[in-house]
Amino acid sequence: MSVRTLKGKRRWVALGGCLVWLAITFFPLYWVLITSFKTPIAVVGGPTYLPFVDFEPSLTAWRELLSGQRGQFYNTFLASTIIGLSASILATGIGAMAAYALVRFTFRFRLLSALIFVVIAFGGFLLGRNVLGFGQGISLIYAFIAALALAVFSSRFRLPGPELGNNDIVFWFVSQRMFPPIVAAFALYLMYTEMGKLGFKLVDSYIGLTFAYVAFSLPIVIWLMRDFFEALPVEVEEAAMVDNVPSWRIFFGIVLPMSKPGLIATFMITLAFVWNEFLFALFLTNSRWQTLPILVAGQNSQRGDEWWAISAAALVAIIPMMIMAGLLSRLMRSGLLLGAIK
């Protein structure tokens, strides 16, 4: 019994408040669930609340949805699942590696190297596009490679100027989230189109969308995983180092298994983000790799207020995440998520 436990009347006030919020949380979800079992006539006739009492449930909407009358639900569901799973797995893996490196190793470089990268990337792109007359795609690739090579090369010298370390790298990663996604989505669409002209089909492709999602999930993954790794006791790793175990085996053999809860939680958060993402999918896909949010949003504009069908479509997008929430909450209850969010 903690000292912070409420007693007497306050306890009931708090309970009342929680119940009110519970009702607010659940009502819209309940509403979409029952609407998906209503007939068109029952929907248009005004609000009804209880199945079997004030309306007869029917499977019309679900039958239409499953028979494919309402769009390619099987394909879209499959595309969403494949992209969601692979992007989350990749982002969690790559992000965990980077987060571990940022927690346990020292990185130092001069601000000047970073500036060199930005200047060369900009300059090279403009030079290639406007002066040398390359296409946008080619200019971009050359500029990027040149900028990266020169920046890495320059870091081997003792340059003047302020020195940056691990925290600055983390800040840079996290600050990517501040960039308005509309800019990124639109520019990515153009970049993918340019790459398409060079023979790599990226618009409406598995690789294109997955790559974009991995890149945009990495900041969150790195941020979350860094806290997990910081909370791990360093003694185990030190003991292994005394025994001359190489770093990559420490990471894959000791650290990763120890942080399994953190990895699972991060994976799920990333999956939820990718699964629900709308803007990138809107720009970067058109048919084959369209994801569920786009299809669901399309139900509205295509058919007007056919709420029974829209509800069923929305539920297809919602239910997998609800199942995941159940799994996530079991992790939470065992206190495993605590380290991640502090």
Place this chain on the structure above:
Amino acid sequence: MTTRNDPIKHFFIWPALIIVLVISIFPLVYSLTTSFMSMRLVPPVPARFVGFGNYADLLQNPRFWHVAGTTTLIAFISVGLQYAIGLSVALALNSRVPGEGIFRVSFLLPMLVAPVAVALIARQVLNPTMGPLNELMSALGFPNLPFLTQTSWALGSIIAVEVWQWTPFVILMMLAGLQTLPDDVYEAAALENATPWQQFRDITFPMLLPISVAVVFIRLIESYKIIDTVFVMTGGGPGISTETLTLFAYQEGFKKFNLGYTSALSFLFLIVITVIGLVYLAILKPYLEKHK
């Protein structure tokens, strides 16, 4: 030992670095260079360097200021409400209300629903003839309320939907923060006969300040990007009264293919977000240091 040096660190960090660089540098380079040009795809107009012309146009466009104001209004009010409700619920859950386990799971749900689906559900619930909310309002003696078709109601509805969807995030974070607070401070306070309100004011709130600042910051930044909810619920209407910055950029960029203008808009957007973030952190810094 805190950190060590080993060449393998490059193998660990470079994959992430490369991916984020590739995806982030192109939008940056591309949109910054186009923002200084006059460039349209439909109808195609050859690119022409205009300097700060796009920026000047935008700053003189009343629509830009209107849209920036709307976004700010939605972001600040909804984040304020999210924080107030989220903190209260987290406090209640942390003090072991009966049935706390069930609340914990179910309170998270809205966060996991796709914003597009949330907006569609909101449209059903708020529907003037088929929706339950208007029936409730009529039963309480109000006239049929124009939830999505009149400016102030539409803004209120969007804010309500944002609060519904994102309060769970605040609950989750504040709960995690509350659980890290040490018990002994509260035991000492109980010995001093401090009232619950005093305990909250002098212990809980100050100790939660760092995480509160972070949570509100994250939510503010994310709220400024709002598009899908508005896109589905009102489409920016009635007129442009609920249009947000991202939606405005979408209209200019994807409907009119006015690339230079859109890019300039995006950079102004980035500047707005950065300025708000910096001001916010600068205002709160003295409080954060005081309680360290």
